[in-house]
Amino acid sequence: QKEVEQDPGPLSVPEGAIVSLNCTYSNSAFQYFMWYRQYSRKGPELLMYTYSSGNKEDGRFTAQVDKSSKYISLFIRDSQPSDSATYLCASQRQAGTALIFGKGTTLSVSS
């Protein structure tokens, strides 16, 4: 079993839809949780960062971490065609250790 599981999709939604992206993880020692957006042929761009459990909101993006169920979520409100990309969840046990990625979910938002 991979340490971080993520459905690769693809996921297609119309513009303006609410998008829900999810991951699960198996290592209870993970403390840091991140979401990255990666456009084709570009490096991953950090979208959201959460330490331990809880919610975090930044504009149209909301990240949730539930450590009791080992569940990580990213919600995108009012999705735009420019949100079309691959979204990667990632988890880390402690600072300076390996950041473990899920497979990534490919999202397409049509206008």
Added chain:
Amino acid sequence: DTEVTQTPKHLVMGMTNKKSLKCEQHMGHRAMYWYKQKAKKPPELMFVYSYEKLSINESVPSRFSPECPNSSLLNLHLHALQPEDSALYLCASSQGASSGNTIYFGEGSWLTVV
């Protein structure tokens, strides 16, 4: 400024060549990482440097040799690579502290081995 700069952006090398990839950050971060990413796959960790010391080597073949000359620079020396080593090589950095551990990636170096 949350910038990690990688050079070159593109590199084509023969299997007998020796080349290097370079990475630089000026955010005062003390942990730096090399990742390898193949098409349609997530990044895979290769090496971690923490406070300029190699702390993680994910069983990477010796034809890849990392170097951290100072806290701002990270190099990846390449020698006798194989065509299957062609990939996007990503550098990343983080504070390396217990709190505030956001990890930032560069745009990557596209490597083609011929």
